[in-house]
Amino acid sequence: MARKTPAVERTLVEFGESIRSWRSIRGLPGAVVAERAGISRDTLRSIESGKGTASLAAVVAVMEALGISSSMTNAVEPLNTEIGRNRAALINRKRVRAHAIR
Structure with a gap:
């Protein structure tokens, strides 16, 4: 796994917050987004919290589920x-x- 510099950590958190905001704007519960993306609710939580452990495929699937x-x-x-x-x-x-x- 790539080393997480402070800048990378900050970007991951900001990205996760943006994903959570889009989910809120769309009025979709996490369970629905996770199901539509074909991922677990824990993986969605990981993306939204900025942990940086989710695969790129999972991130793209969530963005597709959100229409972005x-x-x-x-x-x-x-x-x-x-x-x-x-x-x-x-x-x-x-x-x-x-x-x-x-």
């Missing part, structure tokens, strides 16, 4: 950033996707 998985993929898409667009040739992209242009 596209936000995550958009957030990490290099072509959605100025530096990514400027250096697109370095990632072997032939064109900028239409959704990346703003």
Whole structure:
């Protein structure tokens, strides 16, 4: 497992709080989100508390269950950033996707 620096720990906690907030906004109990994501309630608690022990697949499944998985993929898409667009040739992209242009 990767070493958890203070910055990583802080990000995990903030991410977990955001997931919990989305669940609250959607009005969904943890048991429902866990069931829809195909994970245990304990795994959902782990994600929401920022422990950093859940698999990426579990995190993505929870985000899908909450209807926010596209936000995550958009957030990490290099072509959605100025530096990514400027250096697109370095990632072997032939064109900028239409959704990346703003």
